[in-house]
Amino acid sequence: MQRRTFLTGTVLGAAALASVPALSAGASAATVTVGSLADLQTKINEAKAGDRIVLADGTYTVPSDNPITISGKAGTADAPITIVAQTRGGAVLQGAKSFVLGNSSNITISGFAFRQSTTLEIPANCTGIRLTRNDFRFADVSGLDWVVVRGDNTKIDRNHFHDKTTEGIFVVVDGPGSTAMAQKPHIFKNYFSDHSYAGDNGGEPIRLGVSSRALSSANGVVEYNLFERCNGDPEAVSVKSSGNTIRYNTLRNNRGGIVLRHGNQSTVEANHLLDGTDGVRLYGNDHTVVNNYFGGLSGRALVIGSGTTRDHHSGETTEERRGNDACDRAVIVHNTFVGNARPVSGEERTYAPQDAVVADNLLVGSTGTLVDMKETSGFHWQGNILWGTAANGSIPSGGYRRVDPLLRQESDGVSRLSAGSPAIDAATLGTLILAEDIDGHPRGSARDVGADEYSAQAPLRRPLTVSDVGPNAS
Known part of the structure; x- marks a missing residue:
């Protein structure tokens, strides 16, 4: 696939820039264009809610001892203070640092090309910060995490993070102190590409938490992002906190997958995991x-993980917390697996996964084994459909039937149900409330087996492409 370079993107006129929301009665806002870092700093210092400061195109070297400082500034949710490049990617910020934020709220930073050599941090005393339509390609420094979020209500959207060959993470969400999480981070419509670090840890595009924060809920949402050639870690989205939602993303040609490595009560919904190595791994409770599509993965599509401990708890040592928490009470329903090397598999550690519901999934394969679980306890299998010359494996006889689901592969590479498929209206799990399928079509009261609900209508959601994400996305 041809890669776009956002530094030569469309020039923005005033009409192309997102409009500033209306201010409350009696308020005023200003738009001003500046051509130097000194003038930019002056206008930031003077800025009020609703103001827009435009930095003219050019390459700016930010002094390490004099970064662009945003301190004690407060926009509002409806009228943020916006600092924007004249054209998307046209204002290039190089040097050790760019923006340094502190004690500020409702600030939007948009359209810059970041080329710095140290971390861009959103500290815990900042709320409502938004990074949008930027191009991130920091210096290729080993161990450098590019964007670290500790403040609540942060939005990171429509950016391109790309080209790293060394250890380090594109986006880290942590929080204040050592155990809390930043609340309600929203990461959406970004393009993550070309991380080629060859190590086994520390090269994720997104890490949502860390071991010490695993039991804290972040209520984060990671959605509508595209990941391509993200090979710096076996985890493209590494979740190490609780209460998060990972949905509507496309992972294509990556080594890494979506891994709920630590934490509890997260949802992985309606993602496309295509032509890479690994898919989804689960640990925790x-x-x-639900509704995910796994296609053409050469490694393990879905792993229901075992543990070195039954459950993580607040009294653990640091070393104990790093261990794997066995996967308990997972609900794995309405997923489709087509042409994967190992569709559903387990692991062998001291504590087996237990009490999972694995129902109404569709598994199709021509080689190997469709289900290769190791020791489990209290699993409930029902309503699954298996097909192809691959062996059934360890799935119990009452948990599936073998029947041709009559799949048809469409132009986007996804195999969907054909009219007359025995998967139509064949779902059996009555306790699940599910409004839509992976394509955005309504499920109805009689649901189909697998991620796709048969429909003659075109999908409302398909696998994402580069035109759907990044600085020029709608």
């Missing part, structure tokens, strides 16, 4: 995995 009470997760939901």
Whole structure:
């Protein structure tokens, strides 16, 4: 696939820039264009809610001892203070640092090309910060995490993070102190590409939490992002906190997958995982995995993980917390697996996964084994459909039937149900409330097996492409 370079993107006129929301009665806002870092700093210092400061195109070297400082500035939710490049990617910020934020709220930073050599941090004393339509390609420094979020209500959207060959993470969400999480981070419509670090840890595009924060809920949402050639880690989205939602993303040609590595009560919904190595791995308790499509993965599509401990708890040592928490009470329903090397598999550790519901999934394969679980306890299998010359494996006889689901592969590479498929209206799990399928079509009261609900209508959601994400996305 041809890669776009956003530095030569469309020039923005005033009409192309997102309009500033209306201010409350009696307020005023200003738009001003500046051509130097000194003038930019002056206008930031003077800025009020609703103001827009435009930095003229050019390459700016930010002094390490004099970064662009945003301190004690407050926009509002409806009228943020916006600092924007004249054209998307046209204002290039190089040097050790760019923006340094502190004690500020409702600030939007948009359209810059970041080329710095140290971390861009959103500290815990900042709320409502938004990074949008930027191009991130920091210096290729080993161990450098590019964007670290500790403040609540942060939005990171329509950016391109790309080209790293060394250890380090594109986006880290942490929080204040050592155990809390930043609340309600929203990461959406970004393009993550070309991370080629060859190590086994520390090269994720997104890490949502860390071991010490695993039991804290972040209520984060990671959605509508595209990941391509993200090979710096076996985890493209690494979740190490609780209460998060990972949905509507496309992972294509990556080594890494979506991994609920630590934490509880997260949802993995309606993602496309295509032509890479790994898919989804689960550890921790009470997760939901629903409506996902796994296609052409050469490694393990879905792993229901075992543990070195039954459950993580607040009294653990640091070393104990790093261990794997066995996957308990997962609900794994309405997923489709087509042409994967190992569709559903387990692991062998001291504590087996237990009490999972694995129902109404569709598994099709021509080689290997469709279900290769190791020791489990209290699993409930029902309503699954298996097909192809691959062996059934360890799925119990009452948990599936073998029947041709009559799949048809469409132009986007996804195999969907044909009219007359025995999967139509054949779902059996009555306790699940599910409004839509992976395509955005309504499920109705009689649901189909797998991620796709048969429809003659065109999908409302398809696998994402580069035109759907990044600085020029709608």
